[in-house]
Amino acid sequence: xxxxxYKNPTKILFGKNQIENLTNEIPKNAKVLLLYGGGSxxxxxxxxxxxxxxxxxxxxxxxxxxxxxEYAVLVEALKVIKEEKITFLLAVGGGxxxxxxxxxxxxxxxxxxxPWNILKNSERTLEGMPFGTVLTLPATGSxxxxxxxxxxxxxxxxxxxxxxxxFPVFSILDPEVVKSIPxxxxxxxxxxxFTHVLEQYMxxxxxxxxxxxxxxxxxxxxxxxxxxxxxDPTNYNAAANFMWSCTMALNxxxxxxxxxxxxxxxxxxxxxxxxxxxxxxxxxxxxESHYTYNLESKKEKLAQYAERVWNITxxxxxxxxxxxxxxxxxxxxxxGIKTTLSEYTEDYKGTAQIISKRFTDRGWLGMGExxxxxxxxxxxxxxxxx
Ligand code: NZQ
Ligand code: ZN
Numbered sequence: 001x002x003x004x005x006y007k008n009p010t011k012i013l014f015g016k017n018q019i020e021n022l023t024n025e026i027p028k029n030a031k032v033l034l035l036y037g038g039g040s041x042x043x044x045x046x047x048x049x050x051x052x053x054x055x056x057x058x059x060x061x062x063x064x065x066x067x068x069x070e071y072a073v074l075v076e077a078l079k080v081i082k083e084e085k086i087t088f089l090l091a092v093g094g095g096x097x098x099x100x101x102x103x104x105x106x107x108x109x110x111x112x113x114x115p116w117n118i119l120k121n122s123e124r125t126l127e128g129m130p131f132g133t134v135l136t137l138p139a140t141g142s143x144x145x146x147x148x149x150x151x152x153x154x155x156x157x158x159x160x161x162x163x164x165x166x167f168p169v170f171s172i173l174d175p176e177v178v179k180s181i182p183x184x185x186x187x188x189x190x191x192x193x194f195t196h197v198l199e200q201y202m203x204x205x206x207x208x209x210x211x212x213x214x215x216x217x218x219x220x221x222x223x224x225x226x227x228x229x230x231x232d233p234t235n236y237n238a239a240a241n242f243m244w245s246c247t248m249a250l251n252x253x254x255x256x257x258x259x260x261x262x263x264x265x266x267x268x269x270x271x272x273x274x275x276x277x278x279x280x281x282x283x284x285x286x287x288e289s290h291y292t293y294n295l296e297s298k299k300e301k302l303a304q305y306a307e308r309v310w311n312i313t314x315x316x317x318x319x320x321x322x323x324x325x326x327x328x329x330x331x332x333x334x335x336g337i338k339t340t341l342s343e344y345t346e347d348y349k350g351t352a353q354i355i356s357k358r359f360t361d362r363g364w365l366g367m368g369e370x371x372x373x374x375x376x377x378x379x380x381x382x383x384x385x386x
Contacts, residue, residue, distance in 0.1 A: 001208045004256040010144045011170040014244065016236075018172045019046070022053030022090075025132055025170045030088035032059045033081060035101050037093045038066065044180035046136055050092050060084045065093065068151040068158065068272055068279070069100035071116060074107070078115065081108050081129070088130055091168075094137030094185075095279075099148035102166045105129045119150055124163035133171045137181055138243040139189035139280065141196060141250025143171035149269065149279075158273035173247065178229075178239035186233060187335040188280035190226050193246040194219060194331070195264060195283040202291065202301050203259040203369035212304070214254045219309045221245045226335060259369035264290050266367060267382060270355045275345045284332040284339045289384035291325045293377065297370065341386050352382035 013021050026032060032054060041047040051059075062077045080086070081104060089108075091101035105128030107115035117123065135143045142148065147162035181189075201215040222245050228238040248254070267290070268282030277285070291298060299321045306312040306324030315323065332339050341348045356379035359365075367373040373381075 001206055001211075001257040002259070006252065006256050007164075008144065008167065008252055009169075010167045010251075012144065012173060012247070013170060014173045015240075016174060016176055018174050019049040019053055019134060022050065022132075022134070022172065023056060025172075026054075026057060026088055026090070027130075030057060031084065031086050032057050032088050032090055033077070033084070033086040033104075034059055034061045034090050034092065035065060035077065035097055035104070036061075036063045036091075037097045039063065040180065041092055041136060044136075044177070046092060046134065046177060050090075050134055054090070060086065065097050065100040067094075067096045068149075068276070069096045069103065071103075071150055071152040072154070074100050074103050074150070075115070077104055078107050086129070088132070091131060091133040092136065094135070095140030095142045095149075098133050098135070098140070098142040098168070099150065101131050101133070102128070102142070102146075102148035103150050103161065105131050105166060106161065106163075116152065119157075119159040119161050122161070125161065125165040126163055128163075128165040130169050133168045135171055135173050135243070136177045137185055137189060138173075138178065138246035139185075139192045141193070141247055143168060143173065144247050144251035151273065156273045158269040160269070171247075173243055175236055175239035175243045178243065179234040181233060183230060183336070184278070186230055187337055188278050189242070189246060190222055190229070190280075190335055191284050191332055191337055192280035193249040194222050195280070195287060196249040197222075197254065198287070198305075198328075199262050199264060200255045200258065200260045202298050202305065203261055204297065205300055205304075206258055208258045211254055211256065211258045214248075216305070216308045218245050218249050218254070219305075223309070223331065226331075230335070261367075261369045263367040263373050263378075263381075266359075266364070267355060267378060270358060271341065271351075274351065274354065275347070277344050281337055281344065284329075284337045285341050285344070285385050286381065287332075288325055288329045288339060289381045291328075292322075293381045293384060294368070294373070295321060341382075348386050351386075352379045355379070355382050 106125040108129040146166040271282035302321035303317040306320040310327040356375040
């Protein structure tokens, strides 16, 4: 097992009616900016619950943060923060609203010239404006981690940022919010969380037995609840298990002391930036190719995954590994998610070269757990995903 230091300061309030507790979690004299997305919270009752919890506070609102939070929109919210002298941010939404809020948390205290530089120059945020979240869509784990992904349509870029200053102060996780989520987003949430675990697990063994079993148990739970959840999102227990699995998949716990990959995400972000494909679906497009291409270096973990998560007990390690990859693709299909790029766009030719060149230009010359996935490998992997 590798050395690690682990601190996660986010307080979680999990369960029914937890939104009522908002009142107790926000500093008493705070001036609050309530941030949300395209308006789903207005039709599913979450907005009313939040407003009730905020009734004793001075609150300004900013709605309209789109999926794949857009820099130009966030710059408008930043103006509101400055003009209204906001002291606390409250994100009510999925990963996009929460990530947008993390960007604002960093930008509000940023000393540099253009806040885009935080992303462009990968500047870590050590201190941000404090913020809390009310999660409406389990998927990203953003509610309990310190990372964010921001899009700039103007330049077709989607870049990551983060740092210890960007953990939410608190996050409210009420599984009852799940019942209004459309099938497409439920499937996205399952696939995204599943891939988060894979990115931190499908590497090479460092004999971290507990981390491996944490990871496998999250994968198994997602596989187990998926059919129930898709059939009946009002099933509270399925929703609760789904929600906590998504949070645990990317709150840092399973990543401690083990190598991690994240190349699937980095290639996936480019597919969203270029074609606007939903985040989780870009991962489903890349996963099979990435694992097949890197079979040699990931074989041991792939075979362990096949055995422990999918009960594949027959065959050589290589046969098991390949069967595990196929099971993963079949799982995405069972969620109604297509797994090749050409099923999402007719304009796919040349994508592999574009992405490979972007990585070269940015100096991203070695990805993956061994930092040896080069832009030329990326080109081949993306091409295999057509
Ligand atoms: O905009 P509204 O009206 O809120 O509707 C949203 C949006 O259209 C809707 N929705 C959310 N909760 C709902 C609901 N509809 C009905 N009922 C509810 N309770 O769902 C749509 C998608 O929301 P979005 O927030 O975009 O989805 P998700 O949570 O999947 O977030 C995706 C974003 O997070 C980033 C992705 O790249 C992408 O930009 N990620 C963030 C990560 C992180 N911070 O750690 C890690 C991930 O790997 C990921 O990259
Ligand atoms: Zn993801």
